[in-house]
Amino acid sequence: MNTGNFIYPIQEYIDRVEEVMRANTDGHHPEINAAIEHLLSSGGKRIRPAITLLTGKMLGGSIDKLIILSAAIELLHTATLVHDDLIDGALLRRGIATLNAQWSPAATVLTGDYIFARAATLAAETESAELIKIFSKTLATIANGEITQLFASRGIIDRNEYYQRIYAKTASLFELSAMAAAMLSTTDEEIILSFKRFGYDIGMAFQIVDDILDFTGEQITIGKPVASDLRQGIITLPAIYYFENSNDRTILEIFSNGNNPFEDQMENLIDSIRNSDAISLAFQEAKRFVVHGREIFANHSDSVEKTALENLTNYIVDRKF
Amino acid sequence: MNTGNFIYPIQEYIDRVEEVMRANTDGHHPEINAAIEHLLSSGGKRIRPAITLLTGKMLGGSIDKLIILSAAIELLHTATLVHDDLIDGALLRRGIATLNAQWSPAATVLTGDYIFARAATLAAETESAELIKIFSKTLATIANGEITQLFASRGIIDRNEYYQRIYAKTASLFELSAMAAAMLSTTDEEIILSFKRFGYDIGMAFQIVDDILDFTGEQITIGKPVASDLRQGIITLPAIYYFENSNDRTILEIFSNGNNPFEDQMENLIDSIRNSDAISLAFQEAKRFVVHGREIFANHSDSVEKTALENLTNYIVDRKF
Numbered sequence: 237m238n239t240g241n242f243i244y245p246i247q248e249y250i251d252r253v254e255e256v257m258r259a260n261t262d263g264h265h266p267e268i269n270a271a272i273e274h275l276l277s278s279g280g281k282r283i284r285p286a287i288t289l290l291t292g293k294m295l296g297g298s299i300d301k302l303i304i305l306s307a308a309i310e311l312l313h314t315a316t317l318v319h320d321d322l323i324d325g326a327l328l329r330r331g332i333a334t335l336n337a338q339w340s341p342a343a344t345v346l347t348g349d350y351i352f353a354r355a356a357t358l359a360a361e362t363e364s365a366e367l368i369k370i371f372s373k374t375l376a377t378i379a380n381g382e383i384t385q386l387f388a389s390r391g392i393i394d395r396n397e398y399y400q401r402i403y404a405k406t407a408s409l410f411e412l413s414a415m416a417a418a419m420l421s422t423t424d425e426e427i428i429l430s431f432k433r434f435g436y437d438i439g440m441a442f443q444i445v446d447d448i449l450d451f452t453g454e455q456i457t458i459g460k461p462v463a464s465d466l467r468q469g470i471i472t473l474p475a476i477y478y479f480e481n482s483n484d485r486t487i488l489e490i491f492s493n494g495n496n497p498f499e500d501q502m503e504n505l506i507d508s509i510r511n512s513d514a515i516s517l518a519f520q521e522a523k524r525f526v527v528h529g530r531e532i533f534a535n536h537s538d539s540v541e542k543t544a545l546e547n548l549t550n551y552i553v554d555r556k557f
Numbered sequence: 558m559n560t561g562n563f564i565y566p567i568q569e570y571i572d573r574v575e576e577v578m579r580a581n582t583d584g585h586h587p588e589i590n591a592a593i594e595h596l597l598s599s600g601g602k603r604i605r606p607a608i609t610l611l612t613g614k615m616l617g618g619s620i621d622k623l624i625i626l627s628a629a630i631e632l633l634h635t636a637t638l639v640h641d642d643l644i645d646g647a648l649l650r651r652g653i654a655t656l657n658a659q660w661s662p663a664a665t666v667l668t669g670d671y672i673f674a675r676a677a678t679l680a681a682e683t684e685s686a687e688l689i690k691i692f693s694k695t696l697a698t699i700a701n702g703e704i705t706q707l708f709a710s711r712g713i714i715d716r717n718e719y720y721q722r723i724y725a726k727t728a729s730l731f732e733l734s735a736m737a738a739a740m741l742s743t744t745d746e747e748i749i750l751s752f753k754r755f756g757y758d759i760g761m762a763f764q765i766v767d768d769i770l771d772f773t774g775e776q777i778t779i780g781k782p783v784a785s786d787l788r789q790g791i792i793t794l795p796a797i798y799y800f801e802n803s804n805d806r807t808i809l810e811i812f813s814n815g816n817n818p819f820e821d822q823m824e825n826l827i828d829s830i831r832n833s834d835a836i837s838l839a840f841q842e843a844k845r846f847v848v849h850g851r852e853i854f855a856n857h858s859d860s861v862e863k864t865a866l867e868n869l870t871n872y873i874v875d876r877k878f
Binding site for chain 1: 585586588589637640643644661662663664666667668669670671673674675677678680681682683684685686689690692693694696697700701703704705707708
């Protein structure tokens, strides 16, 4: 399963989205161009623009507005990554040097701010005040989620908190990608809300699969230590299932005193989770989200976009690093 | 001259602006409340909301929308200050501890982002896509200006570069405050553009006076070393006038080799500028901006708001730290 089988109907539009993201129409500083060029070159799968373009096109929306919206959302995503990498001190993302690996913190903060501004300007070019409200609220949700995580205690096992966290971190932007595309394409409230739910479902699935891959991947391919979240005291779905279905209380022990766990205790725990049925249980949950998401447009008439969206939902659960 | 003689017709609205800025309607993390509360307690003169409220009210705009707009602009201003203080490593602003003096860089970056998002959401509540575009572009202008300054050489004496810099840093937001208020209050393009110019004029004057006070103030009252900009190689209007009207080439010498100047050489230069007519020349320039700005609404019929706006323009050139 690769991205080709959902990108093909929209490849030319994806190219135009990247052109809009690159556009230097406001005479900004050349260093910002260099930064944006660098960020775009690291690519990513453009899954959010694909959701927006396929949803909007399936619903008969104006492709020009959908391209602007896609660029706005992808720039919003890019800006949050720039600030995240700075905060985490990450030096690589998808194998490419992060901005903060090359630039001062000051330049990195400001470039993120500038990209936020560009994103908001593009969102405003859709001429829909309702859409811009949802766009801004999504940024608030993402920032609030990050702040909540920053102040959260380590090692807390709480399903509800997990869902809230991955909603803020990932699903909120998928939700925006699908819902805003529907808003530009129809006035039917029911359709708009159903695509909001669609974006939510596949966004939740996307993050759950990311969290599974964090356990099942190999350090060399995921580019960071296996189970890096758990090592930082962030409890994701595989660890939650493992805790619920075993008598192993190591997680509680490890984080109860707020100290760093012994390395061998942590390695044993990670091995136990990797080899338990927690992985397949988490995976089944991701699949349930995807199946539910797919049902939402099952009754739409057949189209190349509908098939591509189905392929996209399959990609979300089938992808590997 | 104090703020009372332009705040009095709008005091109750200013209070409502602060309520909107504080409002926690989206269930965000309690630490964000604490941060916003702290930022609001440091007060400031609320000069931007005053411009928006007086302009809009003079032009017959809806007070509810003007209050939302004022809160949006003041939150935008607050967010840029949060990131600026982080970048500068500033520990105090207006005598109150900055956010980054108390919080980690991560929490400070994210709180700034969250406040940007709140600002944009409020701007969207004005329901004017045109206004939101200008709002977002102003943030882009501010961030671009900061980035430009970050990458600029030290000690460059360039009038044009100075005007661009203070436009990006200060006048762009004053321009937004007046122009957006006019946009909410009239559809007359000519009036909107004239108030854009009004905001520009008084914003330029405001920053020039700030730059004068940086030379003429005492360290104890301005809360930082006298001529702190010059010490960092940032050349403001008093230094430009001094350079243009004297044979003293110390500025060029000091920064020509990129090294830090000798302390006594710098102190002598600062003393020379303080005691030269560069100060009054810069001051006359600020006054010219203010006089030009005031002419813009001179033909409006008399009203309490018009008088207050006149007082506000006087305050800008008469204020002291």
